[in-house]
Amino acid sequence: MAEGSSQRGAGVATTATALAGLDVLDLPPEARASGQRQVLAVAWRVVWPKALAVIIALAAWELISVSGWKKLIFPAPGDTLSNLWGQLQTGLLWHAIGTTLYRAVLGFALALLVGVVIGALVSRVRPLRAAIGSLITGLQTMPSIAWFPFAIILFGLTTQSILFVVVLAAWSSIANGLIAGSDLISPLLLKNAHMMGLRGISLYCRVILPALLPAFVAGLKQAWAFAWHSLMAGELLVLIANQPSVGVLLSTDQDQSDLVSATAIIIVILAIGIIVDMVFGVAERGIRRRRGLA
Amino acid sequence: MSATTSVTEATAAVTLSGVSKVYGKGGAVVRALDELSLTVAPGEFTCLIGASGCGKSTLLSLVAGLERPTTGALQVGGRVALMFQEAGLFPWLTAAGNVELSLRRLSRAERGRRAAELLDVVQLGGFADKRPHELSGGMRQRVSLARALAQDADVLLMDEPFGALDAMTRDVMHDELDWIAAERGLTVLFVTHNVREAVRLGDRVVVLSSRPGRVLADIPVGVERPRRIDSAPVAQAAAEITDLLREEMRRHGGR
Numbered sequence: 360m361a362e363g364s365s366q367r368g369a370g371v372a373t374t375a376t377a378l379a380g381l382d383v384l385d386l387p388p389e390a391r392a393s394g395q396r397q398v399l400a401v402a403w404r405v406v407w408p409k410a411l412a413v414i415i416a417l418a419a420w421e422l423i424s425v426s427g428w429k430k431l432i433f434p435a436p437g438d439t440l441s442n443l444w445g446q447l448q449t450g451l452l453w454h455a456i457g458t459t460l461y462r463a464v465l466g467f468a469l470a471l472l473v474g475v476v477i478g479a480l481v482s483r484v485r486p487l488r489a490a491i492g493s494l495i496t497g498l499q500t501m502p503s504i505a506w507f508p509f510a511i512i513l514f515g516l517t518t519q520s521i522l523f524v525v526v527l528a529a530w531s532s533i534a535n536g537l538i539a540g541s542d543l544i545s546p547l548l549l550k551n552a553h554m555m556g557l558r559g560i561s562l563y564c565r566v567i568l569p570a571l572l573p574a575f576v577a578g579l580k581q582a583w584a585f586a587w588h589s590l591m592a593g594e595l596l597v598l599i600a601n602q603p604s605v606g607v608l609l610s611t612d613q614d615q616s617d618l619v620s621a622t623a624i625i626i627v628i629l630a631i632g633i634i635v636d637m638v639f640g641v642a643e644r645g646i647r648r649r650r651g652l653a
Numbered sequence: 654m655s656a657t658t659s660v661t662e663a664t665a666a667v668t669l670s671g672v673s674k675v676y677g678k679g680g681a682v683v684r685a686l687d688e689l690s691l692t693v694a695p696g697e698f699t700c701l702i703g704a705s706g707c708g709k710s711t712l713l714s715l716v717a718g719l720e721r722p723t724t725g726a727l728q729v730g731g732r733v734a735l736m737f738q739e740a741g742l743f744p745w746l747t748a749a750g751n752v753e754l755s756l757r758r759l760s761r762a763e764r765g766r767r768a769a770e771l772l773d774v775v776q777l778g779g780f781a782d783k784r785p786h787e788l789s790g791g792m793r794q795r796v797s798l799a800r801a802l803a804q805d806a807d808v809l810l811m812d813e814p815f816g817a818l819d820a821m822t823r824d825v826m827h828d829e830l831d832w833i834a835a836e837r838g839l840t841v842l843f844v845t846h847n848v849r850e851a852v853r854l855g856d857r858v859v860v861l862s863s864r865p866g867r868v869l870a871d872i873p874v875g876v877e878r879p880r881r882i883d884s885a886p887v888a889q890a891a892a893e894i895t896d897l898l899r900e901e902m903r904r905h906g907g908r
């Protein structure tokens with residue numbers, strides 16, 4: 360088949376040159392500095408606001424401690440950090456973190472399953488949409504801790520109780536992300552997909568899913584926050600013997616009025632929450648950048 | 654009369670007979686097209702012009718099978734591709750990936766080769782792995798053209814495809830399209846509201862009336878090819894058609 364510029368006449372050759380010239384004018388200058396230095400620059404830009412935030416928090420904390428407020432029981436930053444360091448050397452804290460993360464992952468995975476199935480159905484099936492759409496949003500206003508009496512009566516003081524509430528708290532954000540994402544898909548993309556002969560499963564996998572990915576990941580990020588909140592509530596309310604978890608450690612500290620250790624555990628909880636949130640944030644920004652949205 | 658849509662190997666590439674399209678129901682109906690009849694021969698480049706809202710996009714949607722006519726009969730001979738004013742590329746795919754999605758009938762290796770070929774045709778060989786947001790508007794529109802060509806259609810429908818481009822890029826795109834359409838023997842239905850563009854490209858210019866759209870005039874363009882949009886014969890033919898459009902607007906001005 361006679362294709363490619365070589366087969367064209369002189370007039371078209373000028374066309375090609377003109378286009379190449381216009382293309383160069385059209386494109387933004389590639390503002391990409393050389394590799395390694397750029398990575399360092401990006402790393403620095405990401406790290407310094409967080410480092411600054413930590414320093415400000417530590418300074419404020421130190422200030423309160425120095426001011427002498429509740430002098431006898433208020434934990435000083437130095438004591439707390441060395442307590443944390445000490446606990447990190449013991450197996451107990453790591454065992455507890457392991458149990459808690461296992462529950463978080465399991466609960467989140469179950470919520471993902473439930474959220475994706477319900478979200479996909481509700482976003483694709485019109486009558487379901489009318490019936491359940493607003494119900495899902497309504498569910499998100501429900502404080503997850505209020506589910507615990509229900510869960511404990513159903514499952515007793517067990518891991519199932521905790522997971523049950525985690526799933527209840529998180530699935531609706533995932534479903535919502537999916538629904539909101541498919542609402543935002545441009546009709547133009549769908550028309551193009553139709554013209555390209557994409558139907559059914561291949562339409563869903565090749566167009567609809569990738570198109571709603573940014574909203575879906577935003578939903579995951581929110582679901583993680585809800586899951587983490589309710590997991591902590593659950594671990595404080597549902598204490599299971601012989602199963603040290605982050606919640607159990609915190610509860611023990613409360614019983615022993617050990618504010619220094621309690622604060623160390625709080626730092627652990629905060630750190631896990633923030634790290635996972637950052638992972639979702641990085642994924643979300645990566646997706647958006649690849650599409651020119653950020 | 655009931656609406657029929659059929660795809661046949663007729664002598665004409667596109668035939669619309671007495672096609673009407675009414676949107677909505679109850680109190681809020683819009684009659685977009687009214688008893689419109691139009692025949693396009695295979696290999697013919699037909700430009701459609703008409704006021705905004707007269708049903709040009711609707712007509713293309715009907716031919717493309719995205720909408721069904723309310724009444725009337727529609728026949729399309731062969732495969733149809735449609736290109737919109739905005740490229741509508743999939744932002745998560747590269748330029749090549751966008752084209753390849755239209756080539757699913759081919760094997761993977763064949764797909765890559767063919768996509769590269771098509772990007773060469775629209776002079777974007779060097780941009781295969783760029784994502785849409787890394788390309789300019791004109792380049793995106795060319796990827797969209799390559800994607801439409803990848804569908805291996807016999808009939809190419811274009812809805813104001815170059816409306817958002819600057820004049821220089823548009824001139825170059827006209828040369829490109831001229832060449833591609835002639836080379837492949839494509840039947841083209843090209844919607845524009847730029848009369849000069851219509852005369853520059855069309856074997857024939859069909860003027861639609863204001864809503865509801867029907868054929869007001871069907872004018873063969875005698876200007877010899879290759880044409881230039883700023884040449885005297887193109888300007889002359891465009892002026893005549895513009896007068897006709899003015900006349901039409903005056904007639905509807907008193908409504």
Ligand SMILES: Nc1ncnc2c1ncn2[C@@H]1O[C@H](COP(=O)(O)OP(=O)(O)O)[C@@H](O)[C@H]1O
Pocket residue numbers: 676677683684685703704705706707708709710711712864
């Ligand atoms: N999906 C739709 N639903 C209702 N009205 C529509 C729809 N599409 C187009 N119309 C109406 O039909 C008329 C013709 O539209 P269109 O074909 O887009 O005109 P043009 O492309 O000539 O500007 C307009 O009045 C428009 O508002």
Ligand SMILES: [Mg+2]
Pocket residue numbers: 709710711812
């Ligand atoms: Mg239109």
